Amino acid sequence: MSVISIDATQLFKAAPRVGELYLTLLRAGKAVGALDSAGLPPALAGRAESVLSSVSRKLGDAANALDGTADELLRRAGLAELADQLSTLALATEGPGMTLGFIDAARVAGTYGVPANVAGIASKIGWGVGSAGLALSVGVPTAHDLGNPYLDDDRRVSNAVARSITGGGVIIAGGIIIGMASGVLLPVAVAAAAGLAFSVLDKKLGITEGLADGIDWATDQTSAASSAIAHGAGKAGTAIADGAGKAGTAIADGAGKAGHAIADGAGKAGNAIADGAGKAGGAIADGAGKAGGAIADGAGKAGGAIKDGVGDVIGGIF
Amino acid sequence: MRALAATLRGLAGPLGTVGKVDLENWESPRGREVKGEIQRGAGAAASASDELLHLATEIARAADRVEQAQFDWSARAEAALADAARGQTAQGAATGSRGAARP
Numbered sequence: 001m002s003v004i005s006i007d008a009t010q011l012f013k014a015a016p017r018v019g020e021l022y023l024t025l026l027r028a029g030k031a032v033g034a035l036d037s038a039g040l041p042p043a044l045a046g047r048a049e050s051v052l053s054s055v056s057r058k059l060g061d062a063a064n065a066l067d068g069t070a071d072e073l074l075r076r077a078g079l080a081e082l083a084d085q086l087s088t089l090a091l092a093t094e095g096p097g098m099t100l101g102f103i104d105a106a107r108v109a110g111t112y113g114v115p116a117n118v119a120g121i122a123s124k125i126g127w128g129v130g131s132a133g134l135a136l137s138v139g140v141p142t143a144h145d146l147g148n149p150y151l152d153d154d155r156r157v158s159n160a161v162a163r164s165i166t167g168g169g170v171i172i173a174g175g176i177i178i179g180m181a182s183g184v185l186l187p188v189a190v191a192a193a194a195g196l197a198f199s200v201l202d203k204k205l206g207i208t209e210g211l212a213d214g215i216d217w218a219t220d221q222t223s224a225a226s227s228a229i230a231h232g233a234g235k236a237g238t239a240i241a242d243g244a245g246k247a248g249t250a251i252a253d254g255a256g257k258a259g260h261a262i263a264d265g266a267g268k269a270g271n272a273i274a275d276g277a278g279k280a281g282g283a284i285a286d287g288a289g290k291a292g293g294a295i296a297d298g299a300g301k302a303g304g305a306i307k308d309g310v311g312d313v314i315g316g317i318f
Numbered sequence: 319m320r321a322l323a324a325t326l327r328g329l330a331g332p333l334g335t336v337g338k339v340d341l342e343n344w345e346s347p348r349g350r351e352v353k354g355e356i357q358r359g360a361g362a363a364a365s366a367s368d369e370l371l372h373l374a375t376e377i378a379r380a381a382d383r384v385e386q387a388q389f390d391w392s393a394r395a396e397a398a399l400a401d402a403a404r405g406q407t408a409q410g411a412a413t414g415s416r417g418a419a420r421p
Contacts, residue, residue, distance in 0.1 A: 007343035017339045021359055024336060028329050028366065035326075039319055044380050051373045055366045059333075062362035065355045072352070076344075 011077035019070035022063055029059030319381040326374035334367035336360050 033056035037045040339356050341349065 010340060010343050014339050014341050017337065018356060021336055021339070021356065021363070024332055025359055025363060028333050028363070031329055032366070032370070035322065037322075039322070040377065041380055041384070044376065048373060048377065051369055055369050058362050059366050062359040066359050069352055069355065 008077045011073050015070045015073035015077065018066060018073060022066040022070060025059045025063035025066065029056050029063055032056040032059065319377055319384070323374040323377040323381065326370045326377070330367040330370035330374065333363040333370070336363045 032052055035052050037048040037052070040048055336359075338360070341353050341356070344353070
């Protein structure tokens, strides 16, 4: 697969500057057009009228040509970011394994404003999950996104998908954990991951059609990319859904045991977690281990399947 | 006239300081098209700025000429009035001295 570099940052930075240029041209064009040559000597008045009219028209035409360009740059920057993440997924799944971390519930709660009960439960369960090498790095930011009024749905979903892709499927574990505690995120995160952005990509490609270069070539490429990604996403969705199912069962099993133990107030889980070797931790660690294996397996398959379509997608979008 | 020249200079200023937009990494047909539009927009701004400044300079010079002409006219008018006043004074003095000589 060829590596394609798309500079989303450059597009993001350029957008406001182009918007500023557009407004400068538009305002100056109108202001010049509103001037008149009253009070000028007759010999100069004719020339002034001619220059003012010409300049006003020139500025107006230039502004019209840039109308909507800033918005287009922003949309393309978002797509470039998504494509970059897709590319990262393809590369990551070719490596020896996923980049995994441990849960720092207090930091996560402080950083993302996760409710204390969620952070607390996540911390307890996370001990086992963390020991298995899974992290909340995807699920918690996604929960944060869901509560962010400045993000629209497209952005939330694309962020979640981007994180799931970057994390190699960790979103499934994060979603299940947070979902158990909050009852909110689970359907969102699992749907986003299990579907593996198929609906999102389809939507994005739909947008891309609107943004297409206006030539048949682009349309053809977009169609080809849709087919390629649909094919890849189908395989990926099945693989990850399979992994998620196993992961959910395993983690839920471990968490159930942990929950019972913790609920006893002085049960095995609490002591075991404190000691780092109790039954609850063991059970969760065991479940998480299975989950991690299953997800890694699913993500590997997903990555392989998606990888086939990534090149075409990026080419089609841009 | 001077107010119009100042207005033109005020409009030319922002148009002459439009910065460069860096999109060099965007290499696709649409990318080239958009970069071309941006370049044309920046070029139009720079060109308009030059034209407006040039016109402002012409108008300012015309204002200088008008002002000078008004100054010259005023000077001539004052001189003419002064001449006229001196003429009347001299005539009055001559008339008075003839009257005083009579018995």
